Amino acid sequence: MALMTSNSVETDLRGAHPLAPAVPLLRDTLLGIADEATHTMIVTDENGRILWRDGEREVPHADGRTGLVGTLHAWTCAAAPIHEPEDGRLIGVVDVTGMGATFHPTTLMLTAAAARLAENQLATLAAARDERMRARHLARLVQLRDEPGALLTPAGRVLAAQPLGWLPDRIDLPEPSGAALCLGLLGEAVLEPLTEGWLLRLRRPGSGARLTTLSRTDATHRGH
Structure with missing residues (x-):
């Protein structure tokens, strides 16, 4: 994953991304469990670039190859893809990451359910956009x-x-x-x-x- 730092250009990229309308829903669904267990919720684009990160901000680290391997073994991730409802293409991934000792067994199911909710919301927004376009521009077609x-x-x-x-x-x-x-x-x-x-x-x-x-x-x- 590549981390996107905060500046005006990157804020514009986040706002223009097709996942942007669904991020508040993902936060409402997942941040409760992430905050309670000191986990981090990450939303990436289709290329793995991190666009949004919420929850626990302290990322565990270790010095040296051996220490890093040991630290990474203690991590657990639950991730689910999010697809564009209109054409089915992958547009991003939502991930909940934290230490295995505090990771609840249902986190993976909750993360997958949140991804489906996000897709449903995007589909609802797309249907409303379709109706607006018909109402505004059907006369041009006629x-x-x-x-x-x-x-x-x-x-x-x-x-x-x-x-x-x-x-x-x-x-x-x-x-x-x-x-x-x-x-x-x-x-x-x-x-x-x-x-x-x-x-x-x-x-x-x-x-x-x-x-x-x-x-x-x-x-x-x-x-x-």
């Missing part, structure tokens, strides 16, 4: 009229499409995200940035495009 298009989440999941069903449920977004997008036989599309997502517009239909424009009501049904 205004395309005969031009096929779709509203996409930041990860490329299709929230609404016109005509209905002309796209798969998820689109692999290009890097950088504002670049032109090849949809295979469907043709070539462009992405326009929106608040909390993208508007996809079919710029050049391909040989496999068979499209029939539908109404605003039909477009709304995508993603429900």
Whole structure:
């Protein structure tokens, strides 16, 4: 693990991380047991970099290789992965670390349960974000009229499409995200940035495009 020290840049990185909204829940769930047993709760990103650390601040240490090995053998960790609900990718790990003599047998189960609670909270927030995006931007999609298009989440999941069903449920977004997008036989599309997502517009239909424009009501049904 790599420890992130506190400064304004690193604070911004924490705030922008997808786990940030779930950290208060993790603290509420795990810090009671961590404080009681003088353990430390650590939340890392997907690469193992420590973003948040709470609880016992005094990290046991020892001089020399032999002393360090003995100290580490006395430590016990309970860790659980946290995944992005939208696409299932790993976004971080929550870990409770402490001395084995004070480690409760149920800590691993509690840590795993906290990770699932965090994923559920992220899923709830994502659903609310989806509804906000539909409410704000569905009119943009309808205004395309005969031009096929779709509203996409930041990860490329299709929230609404016109005509209905002309796209798969998820689109692999290009890097950088504002670049032109090849949809295979469907043709070539462009992405326009929106608040909390993208508007996809079919710029050049391909040989496999068979499209029939539908109404605003039909477009709304995508993603429900």
